[in-house]
Amino acid sequence: MIRPYGPLLAAVAAASCTPQVRDVTYFEANPEVTAKVVADCAAGAHRGEECANARAAASSLRRDQRMDAYKKNF
Template sequence: MSRLVLGLTLAGLAACSPQPRSSSYFEAHQDEAAKVVSDCKTGAHRGEECTNAQAAVASAKRDARMDAYRKGF
């Protein structure tokens, strides 16, 4: 019986956690991506959002470098 209660409690807590924001969200919100990346480096933020925010920041840097390259011609 106690295992059932524990299982239901854990399932309920898991259902309450919000879905991690996607890379495309962070690409559109670079200020939030930078904050999440900073928080991830200090350990204040963890999980899939760290990976998604890092990917979005890297993508934005790549796009900026490509734009600068194209303007050189």
């Protein structure tokens, strides 16, 4: 007997194993993780939306560091 819901269960199981994409705010709050993901993306070991989010967070963190340095001089 063929079960009609078999392919559906397989699709749900596969989707549940896929980790959720971390957003920019996660990476901004975790600079160590951000640096690792950006490095992995540059090496080709990591791809996708997380790479864009990690690069955006890294840029934001650098901007914040520059602003902090600027404020200290005034």
